[in-house]
Amino acid sequence: MPEQERSFALSNRAQAFLHEMVPGGAHTNARGSDQYPELMAPIIARGDGARVLDVDGNWFVEYGAGLKSVTLGHGYDPIVRRVCEAASSGVNFTRPSVWELRAAERFLDMVPTAEMVKFAKNGSDVTTAAVKLARAATGRDLIAVCRTQPFFSVDDWFIGTTSMPTGIPDAVRELTVSFDFNDLDSLKDVLAKHPGQIAGIMLEPATGTREPQAGFLEGVRELADGHGAVLIFDEMICGMRWSSAGAQAVYGVTPDLSTWGKALGNGFSISALAGKRDLMERGGLNTDASRVFLLSNTHGAETTGLAAYLAVADVYTERDVVAEIEAAGQKLQMALLDVIEKAGVSDYLSVFGRPSALVFGTLDAAGKPSQPYRTLLLQELLRHGVLCQSLVISAAHSDDDIAVTIEAFRRASEVYARAIESGTTDGYLSGRPVAPAIREFAAPRRLEV
Missing domain, CATH: 3.90.1150.10 (Aspartate Aminotransferase, domain 1)
Structure with a gap:
């Protein structure tokens, strides 16, 4: 049939x-x-x-x-039950909840290369927070990002580098420069072109289609140290897919800061900024320096996302x-x-x-x-x-x-x-082709159904 x-x-x-x-x-x-x-x-x-x-x-x-x-499936019962437990006791409070303490302890145990962590709700929040910390710590303005990787943030500092910069001032766009993955010379060129101006270097340590070549991440680490820049790993995808401790654990290169999200909560909204204490405390109370307004939002520590992360961490501990x-x-x-x-x-x-x-x-x-x-x-x-x-x-x-x-x-x-x-899709394809998600102009679409 x-x-x-x-x-x-x-x-x-x-x-x-x-x-x-x-x-x-x-x-x-x-x-x-x-x-x-x-x-x-x-x-x-x-x-x-x-x-x-x-x-x-x-x-x-x-x-x-x-x-x-x-990573664990839709409607995965241990996650759902933990989230419901948290929600039934309240979702948002005037003061920190025990879920914040539990999640922070668990994260720092799972990611031993990090000394402090702060949670948020989406990846863009934490990558932008990392950029602010890098600028505050170095007193510099420029951020170097890997141009052969597709996405780091919805915020102006990154979107201004894409094919959809409309609405972003040129002055902001000029503050982000770029280099190529697995190409140390391209990073050296950027650092040489902007001596003493690069606050941070941000990249994914790996992608699904590109592994770091031998010595590349180590070379990036060395260049960051040599030029006084903050090294930031975007672990949004690698974290919980390469390992529960991120790609930094797989490749043995520790960044100054790392940003996490996606699989942390098996689909529930939670992200994290993690890294060295001296940098993270720039956004805290234990600093004599001018403070960074770091990840202060109403829903950043909402209990269900933190509970989801804790349940995910339990599963990753019980199973490989x-x-x-x-x-x-x-x-x-x-x-x-x-x-x-x-x-x-x-x-x-x-x-x-x-x-x-x-x-x-x-x-x-x-x-x-x-x-x-x-x-x-x-x-x-x-x-x-x-x-x-x-x-x-x-x-x-x-x-x-x-x-x-x-x-x-x-x-x-x-x-x-x-x-x-x-030699053609004509006669086989029912409608218009798909288009890149980030593009300047919207393609014609048919909505009459």
Whole structure:
């Protein structure tokens, strides 16, 4: 019996309403409907483990859950129970709660390279706080960021460097300079061009697709020390995926400050700024220096996020979650590469990266990166029950989930092969191609459903 065609009618109607009420139709650019095949962007009703149900009644195996924030699965009972326990005793108070004490103790035990920690609700808050500390400690203005890594903050100091700088003064944009990952010479050039002006150097120690070359992180550490700059590691993705102590523990290089988020709370809102005591205390009370206004917000220590982190930390202590994720990722990658090879499209479709943070590459018939072919792959995967922008896996992905994914890729690869043979996605792609999440102009979209 042929597979029943999936309907997205209710999702499309809901998405149209969202566009009327919410700029961009979503609260995160990467979640936007422009990131998915046209009129095939599910609106999620609920999740269970590694699967999600949309408002049309379609179940999907989902990857990259919560933009890489969910490592244990949707609705994971130990997390939910701990959060409910915290919420039932109050969510926000006039004074610090015991949850703040417990979470700080646990974090510093789990991340021994850090001496102090302060929690917040999102990643941008803590990366910007790290920038302020670096500037305060050095008396300098410039921040050097890795330009070959896509995102560090929604705040002006970083967004001014992207293709969406509208609304950000030129004077602010000029305060951020950049270098390349795995290229010490490019960092040396920036430091030489701006002698004594670089307050901080910020980078992800690794990404899903790029490991640090031997000696690179050590070289960055040495350059930061030699030029009196603060070294900041963005551990948003690596933290809890590379290890519970972050990529800094994996590669053996300790930053001055590190920023955390995403998987800390298995999808609940919590982030953290951690690092050396002398820097962190610039935002505290034990300092004789001018104080930094550091992460002071109403919801920074809201109890449910802290409770979620503590529950996640318990699971990571009881189980080797990272090993589970990497084993599942390796299994998935090997199976998909086999499927792609059998379809004859290995030269055009690939699955690569760290097993805990896999991505897929889509090339056109000329061997060039292609948004239309990426859209075609996403379209066919959605039709066969897989929702993904990448293949970032979790410990919740079961053998059955992986089997569904393999079959969906098998069918998608067959269509991809026909499109490659045709030299075009015309006739195969139902709507407009997806577009980069960060871009200056909005592409035309069709909302009538």
